[in-house]
Amino acid sequence: MSNTSASTDWQQWQTSWDRQQEWYMPDREERFRVMTDAVEAVAGRAPVVLDLACGTGSITDRVLRRFPDARTVCVDIDPALLTIARGHFAGDARVAFVEADLTAPDWTSRLPHRSFDAVVTATALHWLDTEPLRRLYGTLAGLLREGGVFLNADHMYDESAPRLNAAMDALLTARREERRREGALDWADWWSRVADDPALAEAAARRFALLGDPREPRPAGARTDRPTATAWHLDTLRAQGFSEARQLWCSASDALVAAMR
Template identity: 40%
Template sequence: MESSIVLPTGFDWQHWFSRWERMQERYLVAREERFDTMLRLIRASQPQVARILDLGCGPGSLMLRLLEQFPHAEVVGVDFDPTLLVLAQAQLAEFGDRATFIRADLREPSWVDQWSAPFDAVVSATALHWLTGQQLSLLYRRAAQVVRPGGIFLNADHVGSEFQPLQDEWERHADELLAQVAQGAADDWSGFWNAYGHALNVDIAKIHQVAWDAQGVEEGMPLAWHFHQLKASGFRYVDCFWRRDGDAIYGGMSENFK
């Protein structure tokens, strides 16, 4: 993994990974249920699991669960944020060469050329909504290129509604749940990053200007849009596998799935 970020001496990476997890759980209701569903879908659809690709892997939250549940699999994580990749590398060091990392911009096509062998599963969790519709459509095409025939693509992320009153209700409910989180129980988004940047002694804002030039749709695109793009990319069977308001797990099986 190429990264300009080096953990300071004595840096408590376990503390910061735990804080990341709590911060994510603050915003994502049933987060663990989503992870469990993804693991179950991979296990049910794939006769054997040797290679998994995690797009937008962050600090390795999903990778950790994949490595634990599929003890013979290699899991590759791709992300563009060096401050998250360095945390993932520390968190998953115990898995040795079963966990590998690539720093790459998912908006660019070059990440597709990093591997000579296809993957049994390509997954992502709460990362791809940062992309524009055009960028996401292109990413689906690239994902179809790296998943093996019969493999599975799964994305757990925000999805929008074409019916605005329903979208408004989902957002109202999300705000209501967020308000119920005990004060001080977890960082909010900006609070985590401010504290983490200070601990790393790096300018987080400067890094994120490059890494997170976000132009996507925060609430996500409607499922019908995703299904159309996935089929156009070459995924034969597409479906929504889990949903809770404006969050869903959707994806597809590549050609030759049996």
């Protein structure tokens, strides 16, 4: 458990997470707008939403601001990010929290609902290798009601245009470096501040033991089997039980894909 005797400004932590993520993805708010547009289009203004790998609850925050009658279930494995989310939404009966590993075969048994109008996730599932992600897509198809929608905003590319991708990546990198010189926090810096907050230190230590220490550089030569092609995601969603899937939005670094049950 986190240090409940210590106090912290949970709104400030939510805001600092947003600013750190925007350093990597300057179009982040635009993709959230398109995501919530899709939720409204398919599920109306009072949806039951599963916020998958929710982190600090960034999507839930935007869903509830736009749809005050919505209900969300926030699921994550990271105890530090969940501590921030729980603090940020403390006392809000519209939000439930579940700590679970999405690669565990029984993780859905912890959910308070058996069916959802929408499942949403952002900048999270790229941590999963190909086969666990394929299995998860099949599981999500079973969690959505008929006609429900799954929305995944993540690092995905149209690999048919490598030169254009490289040019856009170079521009994004240059702009990111400029913002870094102006004082923007990166991933490692942000986690260093988390570890230094007495209200989060214990949860951060558990996170580092469970998922690794983000303050340390990734080992040179580390290899992963993680799909990055938008086409792979669309094809896999269809193969795993969704009736249709398409890209709704993209930027230089990310894409938002939608799939309907």
